[in-house]
Amino acid sequence: MRYFLMLLALLVGSLLPLQASLNAKLGSFLKAPLMAALVNFMVGAFILLMVIIGSRTPNNLMLAVKQAPAYAWIGGLLGCIYVSFIIILVPRLGAALSFGLIIFGQLGFSLILDHFGWLGLPVQPINWFRIGGVLLILAGILVIQKF
Template identity: 75%
Template structure:
């Protein structure tokens, strides 16, 4: 099961540069990266609304949402910054360099989150193997940027 989930996550990762390229193309047609990001979220929101309604979500959803900590609501704003930024950056840096840097940032900060157990994540101490893995990604970023 673990390998299936790992393959699934890998395939989800493959979708990210496709999404970014499509959003960048939309941004160039609209001549407005922020409008392309808005379209992205409206389309995604409509799809999620249909799925949630189709799943017949329990009626206590609003009550449960009110009980969530304030910081749990920040994810949507992070998504908006990410999508808007990537629409602007991919045409300028290219997809490979943009996503190499994204992966580097994700892994570097993931080590911090894991090590300190931030945001309710189970503590997984940083070790030299994990640091070496991030350094290999950094080396990859430098190679991609050079060539």
């Protein structure tokens, strides 16, 4: 099961540069990167609504809203920032360099989240091998940027 989930993560990850390129294209067509981000979220919200209605997902929204910690709502803000900046960065840096830097940032901060077990994550201490893996990503970014 773990390998299936790893493969799924790889496949879903491969969609991000495609999404970014399509959003960047929409942003240049609209001449408004933030409007493209809004369209992205509107289409995504509509699709999710259809899936929720179609799957007859139990809706205990009011109860869930009351129980969720305040910081849990920041994810929507972070998604807006991420998508908006991707639309700005990809046309200027290219998909490979943009996502290389994004992945480096993600992995670097993920090591910290894991190490301290923040947000309820299982603790996985930072070690030199994990740091080395992130530094290899940085080396790849430097090669991508150079050539």
